[in-house]
Amino acid sequence: MQRRAFIDANVPMYAVGREHPLREPCRLILQRIVDGDLAACTDSEVHQEILYRYWSLGQSARGIALSSNFHGVVDMVLPVTSADITTARELGNRYSHMGPRDWLHLAVMLNNGITEIISADRHFDDIEGITRLDPKEFVQSQP
Secondary structure (H helix, E strand, C coil): CCCCEEECCHHHHHHHCCCCCCHHHHHHHHHHHHCCCCCEEEEHHHHHHHHHHHHHCCCHHHHHHHHHHHHHHCCCEECCCHHHHHHHHHHHHHCCCCCHHHHHHHHHHHHCCCCEEECCCHHHHHCCCCEEECHHHHHHHCC
16 A cells, blocks of 8 residues: 555544644645645544534535535545454553544554644544644645
């Protein structure tokens, strides 16, 4: 498999959200994926996270549109498998400072040989074998 970065849910949400220091870097990351300059993937749980967040805000239509648009940009969507669920439970015992959604993301990444995640969530910095790429720093470091 070609080297790919896992795109966390906060990247597309910052990209379409209100003004924020990460809004433009996240937009640039998504544009680099569209342009073919960045190979990326995500998982089905990221889409659930997007849909749930906007549903909980009473903005289901906005969440559905964002999930659809994000799927058009990052069309490699990895499933959450039975093996991933088992791995996520093991990760939960080791990384209690993170939540179950992130355990699932990590499990999908580890079980698919993905070692980089583009995310604003700093708690990924503490994970053995995973490199978190901060959206702002990542955009600044790329030509």
